[in-house]
Amino acid sequence: MILFEVFLGGLLLGGTYGLIALGLNLQYGVARILNLSYGEFFMGGAFTAFFTITLWKLNPLLGGFVSLPIAFAVNWLMYQVLMIPLIRRAPDQDVLDADVVLVTFGLFFVMQGLALVGWGGDLHGYSYLSTGVPVLGATVAANRLLAFLGACVLASALFLVLRRTRFGGALRAITIDPVAASLVGVDVRKYSALAFAAGGALAAASGMLVSTFISFTATIGVEYTLKALIVVIMAGVGRVTGTLAAGLVLGVVEAVGGYLLDPALTIAINFGLFMLVLLLRPTGLFTRA
Amino acid sequence: MDRRTFVKGSAAVVGATTLPQRVYAQAAAPDKLRFGYAITQSGPLAPGANSTTISAYQLWQKRVNDAGGITLKKYNKKVPIEFVSYDDQGKPDELLKLTERLIQQDKVDMVLSPYASHMNLASAPIINKAEYPVIMTTATTNKTYELGPRWPYAFWNIAQPRASSGALSKALADLKKQGKIKGRVATVHPTVEYGVENNEAFLAAAKTDGLEVVFSKSYALGAADLQPLIREAMATDPDAFIAFSYPPDTFMLTEQMQIVGFNPQVMYVAIGGVFPTYKGKFGNKVDGILVYGPADMSGPGMDEFAKAHQAMFNRPYEAGAVNVYSGLQVTQQAIETVGEIDRKKIRDAIASGTFSTVWGEIKYLNQINANPWAVGQWQNGELVCLFPADKAGAKPMLFPKPKWS
Numbered sequence: 001m002i003l004f005e006v007f008l009g010g011l012l013l014g015g016t017y018g019l020i021a022l023g024l025n026l027q028y029g030v031a032r033i034l035n036l037s038y039g040e041f042f043m044g045g046a047f048t049a050f051f052t053i054t055l056w057k058l059n060p061l062l063g064g065f066v067s068l069p070i071a072f073a074v075n076w077l078m079y080q081v082l083m084i085p086l087i088r089r090a091p092d093q094d095v096l097d098a099d100v101v102l103v104t105f106g107l108f109f110v111m112q113g114l115a116l117v118g119w120g121g122d123l124h125g126y127s128y129l130s131t132g133v134p135v136l137g138a139t140v141a142a143n144r145l146l147a148f149l150g151a152c153v154l155a156s157a158l159f160l161v162l163r164r165t166r167f168g169g170a171l172r173a174i175t176i177d178p179v180a181a182s183l184v185g186v187d188v189r190k191y192s193a194l195a196f197a198a199g200g201a202l203a204a205a206s207g208m209l210v211s212t213f214i215s216f217t218a219t220i221g222v223e224y225t226l227k228a229l230i231v232v233i234m235a236g237v238g239r240v241t242g243t244l245a246a247g248l249v250l251g252v253v254e255a256v257g258g259y260l261l262d263p264a265l266t267i268a269i270n271f272g273l274f275m276l277v278l279l280l281r282p283t284g285l286f287t288r289a
Numbered sequence: 290m291d292r293r294t295f296v297k298g299s300a301a302v303v304g305a306t307t308l309p310q311r312v313y314a315q316a317a318a319p320d321k322l323r324f325g326y327a328i329t330q331s332g333p334l335a336p337g338a339n340s341t342t343i344s345a346y347q348l349w350q351k352r353v354n355d356a357g358g359i360t361l362k363k364y365n366k367k368v369p370i371e372f373v374s375y376d377d378q379g380k381p382d383e384l385l386k387l388t389e390r391l392i393q394q395d396k397v398d399m400v401l402s403p404y405a406s407h408m409n410l411a412s413a414p415i416i417n418k419a420e421y422p423v424i425m426t427t428a429t430t431n432k433t434y435e436l437g438p439r440w441p442y443a444f445w446n447i448a449q450p451r452a453s454s455g456a457l458s459k460a461l462a463d464l465k466k467q468g469k470i471k472g473r474v475a476t477v478h479p480t481v482e483y484g485v486e487n488n489e490a491f492l493a494a495a496k497t498d499g500l501e502v503v504f505s506k507s508y509a510l511g512a513a514d515l516q517p518l519i520r521e522a523m524a525t526d527p528d529a530f531i532a533f534s535y536p537p538d539t540f541m542l543t544e545q546m547q548i549v550g551f552n553p554q555v556m557y558v559a560i561g562g563v564f565p566t567y568k569g570k571f572g573n574k575v576d577g578i579l580v581y582g583p584a585d586m587s588g589p590g591m592d593e594f595a596k597a598h599q600a601m602f603n604r605p606y607e608a609g610a611v612n613v614y615s616g617l618q619v620t621q622q623a624i625e626t627v628g629e630i631d632r633k634k635i636r637d638a639i640a641s642g643t644f645s646t647v648w649g650e651i652k653y654l655n656q657i658n659a660n661p662w663a664v665g666q667w668q669n670g671e672l673v674c675l676f677p678a679d680k681a682g683a684k685p686m687l688f689p690k691p692k693w694s
Contacts, residue, residue, distance in 0.1 A: 002524070006517045013514050054569070120604060121336025123536050123561065125570040132548045141516070141548045215540035215570070217336050223511075259517045263508040264480045 005138035006259040007252060012140060012148040014251020016210055018244035019151035020224055021231035022158065023202030027075075029238030030171050030195035032178070033083055034097060036104040038228060039221030040111040041071045041200045045207025046216050047119060053126050060128050060212065067204040075200025078107070079193040108222060115218035125215035143212035150209045154202065155244040162240060171195055175238040203228075230270075234277045236284020246285055249273075318364030321371045322630065324350075325397030327387035327412075328404050330376035337536075338404035341427060345613035346372070346401060348594075348601055349621075359621055362628035373397055381411040388412050392419045398630045399423075399620065406430045406483065413443040422623075422636035424616035427609070429453070431486050437656050442636055444656045446616050448663035450483075450490040453581055454533075456663045456676035457557060458494035460686065461529055465500065469688060470528035470554055475504035477518060477542075478533035484510075487533040487559065503527055510535055516545045529555035536561030543571060543578070547693045554689035555579065563608035563665065563672055575667040577690030583665020584611035585674045585682040590647045608672060612661075615648035649680060 020042065027035045045067045052063030082103055090096035129142035162168035170191050173181035182188045207224075235246035253273050258266035277285060326346065329338040350370050353359060357367035373395050377384035384403055391397050392415070400421045403412055409428035416423045417440035424444045433445045448456075465472035476491060478484030488505065495502050503525040508518055515538060522530060530553040532542050539561035546556070561567055562580030585591065594614065598606040623638040624630070643652045652659050664676040666687060673684040 002517065002520050005520065009514050009516050116336075120602075121339045122604070122607075123336070123540070123564060123566050125540050125566060127544070127570055127572070130544050130547055132550065139549055141545065213541075213544065215537050215566075219333065219336060255514060255517065258509075258512075263506060263512065263515075263518050265509065266512050267509040 001137065003256070003259065004136070005140075006255050008135060008138050008140055009144075010252035010255025011248060012144045012251070013255060014248035015148035015151040015244070016144070016206070016247070017227065017231050017250050018155065018247025019147060019206045019209065020203075021228040021235070021243050021247060022151075022155060022240070023199035023206065024225070024228040025199075025232045025235065025238065025240065025243045026158070026202065027196050027199035028232060030175050031079065031083075031192040031199070032093065032096070033079070033100050033196060034104070035078075035196075035199070036101060036225055037107040037111055037221070038104075038199075038203050039223065039225035040108055040115070041075070041203035041221075042207035042210070042224045043112075043115060043216065043218065043221040044071060045204030046211035046214075046220070047115070047124070047207075047218075048204070049208040049211045050124050050126055050216075053128060060126065061208065064205060064208050067208060068201045071204035072197045072201040076193055076197035078200075079196040082107075083196070084189065108225075112219055112221060119218050121217060121219070123215050123217050126211075128212045130213070141213060146212065147206075147209040150205070151244060151247075154205065155240060158202075158240050167191070167194075230274050234274060234285055236287035239284065239286045242284065242286025249285070318361060318366045319368055319398070319630070322359055322368050322399070322624075323371050323373055323395070323397045324399050324401055325373040325391035325395055326401035326403065327375040327377045327384050327391065329379040329408070332379040334379045334405055340607050341609035342402075342404045342613050344598070344602055344606075345610040345617065348598055348610075349614055349617040351601060352597060353621065360625050360628075361630075362625070364629070377403060377408070379405075379408075381408060384408055384412055385415060388415050392416075392421060399624075399632075399635075401620075402426050402428075402616070410436070413440045416440075417442045420632055420636070422620075422632055422639055424619055424639070426613040426616040430482060431490060433657060441640075441656065442632075444616075444619075444639055444653050444658075446651075446658050446661065447582060447612055448661045449657065450487045451494075452661070453663040454487050454491035455494045457531065457579070458491055458498045458500060460664070460676060461495075461500055461555065462498035464528075464555070464688065472500045473503045473525070473527045474500050474529045474531060475522040475525055475527035475553075476502060476531045476533070477505070477522060478507050479510040479512075479535050479538055480507045481510050481535065483560070484533045484535070491531065491533070508538070510538070512538065512541075514545075515541050516549060519545050519549055519551055523549065523551045527553055529553055529557070531555075531557045533559045534561065535559070536564070540567065540570060543567075543574075547574065550693065552690075552692045556690050557581075557664070565605040565607065568667065568670065573670055574693060576669065577687050578667050579675070579686075580665050580667065580672070581663070582608060582612065583662050583672050583674050584608040584648055585662065586672055588647060588649055588682055589645070594647050608665075611648050615644075615646035615651060618646040619644045619651055649682060 024038050027033055048063040048067035049060035052058050053060040086099045131142050132139040133142045170186045173186055174188055178188050231247050235242040254266050254270050257269040329335050354369045358369040360367050375387040377387055400416055400423050402409055402423050402425045404427050406428045409425040420442055422442045424446050426446045429447050429449055431450050433449055464470045478488040504522045539558045557579040559581040563583055568575050622644050623635050626638045627634040660677050660680055662674045665672055665674045668687050675686050
């Protein structure tokens with residue numbers, strides 16, 4: 001019975017891993033920008049939720065009405081103002097990657113510094129839906145379940161947009177080949193900017209959902225950038241459902257492995273799996289060969 | 290250069306740099322006292338360094354200077370404090386370089402301690418060699434018992450693992466003697482030095498005290514889900530659940546114990562349990578939880594301290610900051626007793642004196658605080674101190690811990 005509960009816990013955890021990585025995959029997969037300040041928007045979403053419940057005494061999820069549009073707008077501006085000049089001057093993707101890493105790394109420091117000045121270095125946390133929910137005889141945390149459902153909804157919505165809409169078709173075309181996409185009339189800059197902005201909003205959404213069950217500081221962003229990056233690399237760049245699936249695999253292996261072997265090994269198991277994937281399928285689990 | 294010439298050479302350098310200062314000091318009173326510290330201002334340890342240590346330094350400087358400064362009775366004069374500070378980036382090698390710099394280049398009058406156990410330990414040999422007395426305010430490790438006597442200039446302010454875990458074990462043994470619990474204990478800890486050492490110290494004490502440790506497991510620091518671990522501990526039906534935890538997992542364990550409805554009669558969490566944000570998150574559910582390293586909120590001088598802290602930083606103080614502040618008060622009182630900056634005499638004054646501080650009365654035995662607050666408890670939303678039980682201000686334990694409602 002405990003094993004089943006451990007498995008369920010791993011599934012929920014994996015869902016949040018997928019959720020955290022969704023936005024980064026959109027930014028990296030479609031817009032081809034490896035955004036190292038990604039986690040700062042996660043952190044921003046978490047803090048907005050925190051202030052929504054502690055200062056304004058409202059449901060923390062309502063904070064999303066503030067944090068998501070802000071994250072969307074800031075990321076859109078980041079792409080238009082900071083990334084476009086880099087893209088224009090870079091002779092190839094390798095040079096662009098190096099430039100982008102440096103610039104977004106700098107942005108990460110700026111945003112973290114601002115957050116530290118504004119909100120201090122203390123550990124923050126609030127209680128929301130911190131009750132047990134019975135699922136087939138096991139107990140799961142309601143807030144983790146909520147984050148998991150949020151992950152499923154957002155991943156499905158993203159999947160449908162990419163598969164069923166003209167806009168999504170354009171994004172997929174850019175993912176596969178931006179030059180060819182522009183040749184058939186796709187406005188690559190406009191769509192990439194929108195994808196990048198949407199990725200930032202997803203980061204804020206995941207921060208909001210995950211903040212219901214973690215405690216966090218103004219410096220937590222980079223940790224989640226790293227987590228997201230691992231999932232994205234495991235899934236394969238540009239794969240949406242793959243991102244969620246890779247997150248689930250990671251979560252379940254971590255939980256069940258930690259339970260069967262030793263709880264002190266969870267993080268080692270995580271990185272062990274990551275290394276295994278890099279060795280066996282360096283392009284990611286869910287890319288077509 | 291062979292060792293002898295190096296020793297001679299450095300002796301000459303030290304002589305040349307200290308001699309004129311001595312002459313000068315006798316001639317006139319200093320117009321300020323320069324305190325130097327290298328501390329973590331960036332990286333993962335920066336938030337803790339800020340809320341525990343740096344804010345206490347700044348508050349102390351402000352309050353002392355507002356009162357005119359530190360009294361140097363030799364000159365019959367109050368002298369204001371000036372800080373020289375550097376960022377060690379959380380790197381011990383950087384800390385060592387910067388501490389050398391404070392002493393050799395900046396020639397500060399006194400050095401204040403860095404942040405975190407390993408950093409305090411790393412700086413002890415240097416300050417000792419240069420004969421700068423320093424109260425190490427954030428070091429808790431069993432190594433202090435062995436290493437402490439080697440460094441007569443380093444003083445250790447907070448409860449060391451054997452003291453805090455010993456107090457905890459004794460409290461449980463007392464409950465067992467009174468027939469209130471069966472004495473079945475479950476312990477968990479993250480795989481970091483603090484957790485490992487405290488767990489070891491507790492297991493040793495529990496054995497002596499006749500407790501039965503029915504479960505003891507470690508987990509990875511930063512673990513994302515501790516519910517399986519809690520379930521396993523719960524299955525062993527313990528009366529007491531003891532977590533030598535770090536801040537993020539202190540919060541997570543407390544939340545997930547509520548989710549699975551785990552209600553041990555005694556519950557202890559370590560680092561982070563005294564944070565105002567811990568109470569902020571869990572509200573009155575913190576009542577009955579035992580915590581590490583408390584401060585007596587109603588102790589002498591605490592009202593003024595709390596108000597001044599709130600006014601300066603616009604947030605409530607953290608109990609750890611009270612300990613750091615007490616170290617500063619000890620330093621100040623020792624300087625005022627000596628009446629001048631004579632670091633040998635100041636060291637002796639710290640070693641032999643009894644000091645009244647916001648953290649209660651402090652006296653050092655072999656340079657280790659003889660009776661620091663080790664274990665506290667949340668009662669009616671307030672942090673109270675329980676152990677050592679013979680210390681002034683100690684309250685009786687609330688038992689059993691109320692169930693999560």
